[in-house]
Amino acid sequence: MADHRGASGPPGGSAPHGAHGTPRTGAQRRAAVAWAAFKKSPYLPAVVLIFIVAAAAGLFAGSYTYAMADPTPRSVPTAVVGSPDTPPVKAFTQGMERALNASLLLTGYRTYGQARRAVDEQEDFAILRARGRGVELDVSGASGATVAQLLAQSGATVGKAIGVDVRIRDIKPLQKGDPRGLALFYISLAAVIIGFVGAIQLSVHARGLEPAERIACTAVYALLGGFCIAAVVDWWLGALRLPFVESWLILALTMFTSGMVFTMFNALMGRWAMIPTWGLMVLLGNPSSGGAVSWPLLPSALGLVGRWLPPGGSVNAQHTAVYFGGHQHAFPFLVLAGWSVLSCTVFWIWRHRHPGGREEAVAPAADG
Numbered sequence: 001m002a003d004h005r006g007a008s009g010p011p012g013g014s015a016p017h018g019a020h021g022t023p024r025t026g027a028q029r030r031a032a033v034a035w036a037a038f039k040k041s042p043y044l045p046a047v048v049l050i051f052i053v054a055a056a057a058g059l060f061a062g063s064y065t066y067a068m069a070d071p072t073p074r075s076v077p078t079a080v081v082g083s084p085d086t087p088p089v090k091a092f093t094q095g096m097e098r099a100l101n102a103s104l105l106l107t108g109y110r111t112y113g114q115a116r117r118a119v120d121e122q123e124d125f126a127i128l129r130a131r132g133r134g135v136e137l138d139v140s141g142a143s144g145a146t147v148a149q150l151l152a153q154s155g156a157t158v159g160k161a162i163g164v165d166v167r168i169r170d171i172k173p174l175q176k177g178d179p180r181g182l183a184l185f186y187i188s189l190a191a192v193i194i195g196f197v198g199a200i201q202l203s204v205h206a207r208g209l210e211p212a213e214r215i216a217c218t219a220v221y222a223l224l225g226g227f228c229i230a231a232v233v234d235w236w237l238g239a240l241r242l243p244f245v246e247s248w249l250i251l252a253l254t255m256f257t258s259g260m261v262f263t264m265f266n267a268l269m270g271r272w273a274m275i276p277t278w279g280l281m282v283l284l285g286n287p288s289s290g291g292a293v294s295w296p297l298l299p300s301a302l303g304l305v306g307r308w309l310p311p312g313g314s315v316n317a318q319h320t321a322v323y324f325g326g327h328q329h330a331f332p333f334l335v336l337a338g339w340s341v342l343s344c345t346v347f348w349i350w351r352h353r354h355p356g357g358r359e360e361a362v363a364p365a366a367d368g
Contacts, residue, residue, distance in 0.1 A: 045271070056278060063283045073102040076147060076296050079115035080106045081129035088164050089128060092135045095158035100150070104128075119143065119172065120327050122320065125296065126151055127171070134165030140172040142323035144294030145181035172323065177239035184240070184322060185291025187229050188314040191251045192286065194225055195258025196277050203266055203355065211351040215344060218259040226252030246321045253336045254314040260343035261310065267347050267354040285311035291319075307331075310339050 024032070038044055084090065084106050097103055107124060109115040118124045119140050125147050127138040137155045139148040152168050159166030174181050198221050202214060209217060230248045233240050242248075258281055265273035288298060288306025295303040306312040313335030320328050347354065 052275065056283075059279075059283050063287050073100050073147070073150065073297055074300055075103045075105045076100070076126070076151065077124045078104045078106055079118050079124040079127045080108050081112050081115050081127065082108070082110075084108060084128075086130045088133055088135050089130050091162050092137075092155075092158060092164050092166065093128070095162045095164075096151075096154060099154045099158050116171070120324050122324060122327070125294075131167060132165075134159075134167065136167045136169075138169055138171045141170045141174045141181065142172040142319075144290075144296065145174060146297055147294045150297070175240055175322075177237075182292060183233065184318050185289065185315060187233055187240075187251065188254060188289065188291060188311060188318055189286055190229055191226065191254040191314060192258045192281050192311050195222065195255035196262035196281060198222075198225070198255070199259035199262040199266070200274070203263075207355065211348060211354070214263065214354075215260070215347075218263065219256055222252045222255035222259060225255050226250075240322065243321050243325060247318060250314060250317045250321060250336075253333075253340070254310060257310045257336050257340045257343070260340055260347065263354070264343040264346045267350040270353075270355060280309065281311060285309040288312060289315040291315040308335060310336055313339075 080089065082089075084093065093104055093106065106128075107118065109118065112127070112129065115124070115127045115129075119127060119138075122143060125140060125143050127136075129136050137151065139151050141148040148170060152170075155166050155168050158164075177183070199218060202209065202217060206214075206217070226248050229251050230242055230244055234242045234244060234247075261281065262273055262277045265276045269276065284305070288302035288309065289311040290298070290303070290306055291311075295306065298306070307316065313332040317328070317332035317336070320332075
C-alpha cells in the first residue's frame with residue numbers, strides 16, 4: 001500500500017516543503033508571535049503617535065514660517081481718484097512698483113467718495129490721488145496692518161527718491177488696544193482650536209452621546225465659548241470694542257464648525273481624526289486666514305485657498321464686523337455655514353461608525 005504521508009504530512013507535523021510551505025524556524029515563529037502581540041498592545045499606536053507628533057511639530061513651524069516670516073506683496077489693489085496717468089501719480093506708481101517689486105492693481109474712480117467706499121468694501125487697500133505737484137496716499141490700517149505699514153514706509157522712501165511730495169495718512173486706523181491688528185486673529189484662533197478640542201473631549205468623556213445629542217452639545221459649548229471669548233476681550237481686557245452680538249455669533253459659529261469638522265473626521269477615521277483636523281484647521285487654515293498677514297502679502301496659493309477654509313471665513317467676518325460695520329459680506333458666513341452643513345451631513349450619514357453612542361439595555365428574561 002502506498003504511503004501518502006509525504007503528500008499531506010503527518011497530523012500535527014510541519015507544513016509540506018515548497019515555495020509556500022517551508023517550515024519556519026524557531027526565531028521566525030517567535031518574531032511572528034512578538035509582532036502579533038505588539039499589534040494588539042498599546043505600544044503600536046503610541047509609536048505611530050510619536051512619529052505623527054514629531055512630524056506635526058515640524059509642519060506646524062514650517063507652515064507659519066512660510067506664510068508669515070517674510071511677507072512679500074505680489075499685487076496690492078489700489079484705488080486711484082482721477083486719471084492714473086497724471087504725471088505725479090504715474091511717477092509715484094512706477095516708483096512704488098520698483099520699490100515693492102510688485103504691481104499696484106489700480107482701479108480708477110471719479111470721486112474720492114467712490115474710492116473710499118471701495119476701501120470700506122475691502123476691494124482696495126489704499127487710495128492714491130494727485131495733490132498739486134505731489135500725491136496723497138491714504139492707507140487703511142484696518143484693511144491690513146502689514147499692507148498699510150509696507151505702503152506707508154515705501155511711499156515715504158519713494159517720494160524722496162523721485163522728488164515728489166507724498167502726504168500719507170491712515171484713514172481707517174486700528175483700535176488702540178490692537179495696534180498690530182492681531183487681536184482678531186487670536187480670538188478666531190482660540191475659537192478654532194477650542195472648537196475641535198471640545199469635540200475631542202466629548203468623544204473621550206461623553207462617549208455615550210447619541211448623534212443628535214452630540215451635535216446639540218457642540219452647539220451649546222460653541223455658544224457659551226464664543227460668549228466667553230468676546231466678553232474677556234471686550235468687557236474684561238478692553239482690548240477691542242466689539243459689536244458684541246455679531247462678534248459673539250461669529251465666534252460661536254466658528255467653534256461649532258471646528259467641532260463638527262473633527263466629529264466628521266472621527267466618524268470617518270476613528271482615533272486618527274486629529275490628523276486631518278489639525279492639517280485642515282491649523283497647518284493650512286490659520287496661516288492662510290489673513291489674520292496675521294494680509295492676503296496680498298501671503299503666497300498666492302495660500303491667499304486663494306485661505307478664503308474658503310473656516311479660519312479664513314471667521315477672520316474675514318470678524319474683521320468686517322469690527323472695522324467695516326455696514327459693509328458685511330455674505331461670503332465668509334457661507335464658508336462657515338457650508339463647512340458646518342458638510343460636516344454635520346457626513347457625520348449623520350456615517351454616524352454608525354462614530355466611536356460612541358449608548359448600547360441598548362438587554363431586557364431581563366421573564367421567570368418561567
